[in-house]
Amino acid sequence: xxxxxxxxxxxxxxxxxxxxxxxxxxxxxxxxxxxxxxxxxxxxxxxxxxxxxxxxxxxxxxxxxxxxxxxxxxxxxxxxxxxxxxxxxxxxxxxxxxxxxxxxxxxxxxxxxxxxxxxxxxxxxxxxxxxxxxxxxxxxxxxxxxxxxxxxxxxxxxxxxxxxxxxxxxxxxxxxx
Numbered sequence: 001x002x003x004x005x006x007x008x009x010x011x012x013x014x015x016x017x018x019x020x021x022x023x024x025x026x027x028x029x030x031x032x033x034x035x036x037x038x039x040x041x042x043x044x045x046x047x048x049x050x051x052x053x054x055x056x057x058x059x060x061x062x063x064x065x066x067x068x069x070x071x072x073x074x075x076x077x078x079x080x081x082x083x084x085x086x087x088x089x090x091x092x093x094x095x096x097x098x099x100x101x102x103x104x105x106x107x108x109x110x111x112x113x114x115x116x117x118x119x120x121x122x123x124x125x126x127x128x129x130x131x132x133x134x135x136x137x138x139x140x141x142x143x144x145x146x147x148x149x150x151x152x153x154x155x156x157x158x159x160x161x162x163x164x165x166x167x168x169x170x171x172x173x174x175x176x177x
Contacts, residue, residue: 001035004038036053046073046076059080061078061081074134093113107164109156109161116137
């Protein structure tokens with residue numbers, strides 16, 4: 001497949017609400033996923049949404065084992081999630097620092113549901129239904145926000161907690177670009 005350019009904040013295509021996938025296990029869908037996987041791996045990302053490479057479809061991928069951008073994060077299994085539906089388990093929120101391949105070099109403190117259930121489909125149309133918490137829940141919410149035209153800076157509640165990674169975390173190697 002191919003490494004695609006990632007759209008950056010300011011590009012109006014990132015603000016579009018994505019369309020659902022209607023047909024699974026097609027060569028086009030497999031090609032899109034291959035491009036997304038190659039792009040995410042090349043940029044050391046924790047996740048990627050199709051709109052970030054200019055494709056307005058409800059497709060996200062995510063997963064990390066060991067990632068320099070998130071050194072304290074627990075592992076998240078690699079997942080292809082198509083047409084996701086997120087359901088909070090309760091009203092417990094947790095603040096956490098987020099970065100984004102579409103907002104390179106910056107971080108922001110973002111409140112997210114601590115626990116949630118996500119449902120959707122894999123590339124073959126098999127149902128996915130998981131209940132997760134902590135960093136896993138954060139990654140899913142962040143990636144699925146892209147499908148609705150939302151970038152994490154739109155969720156930062158106090159702009160004093162948003163800025164360049166190098167300034168917020170001097171001496172740490174948390175590069176985003």
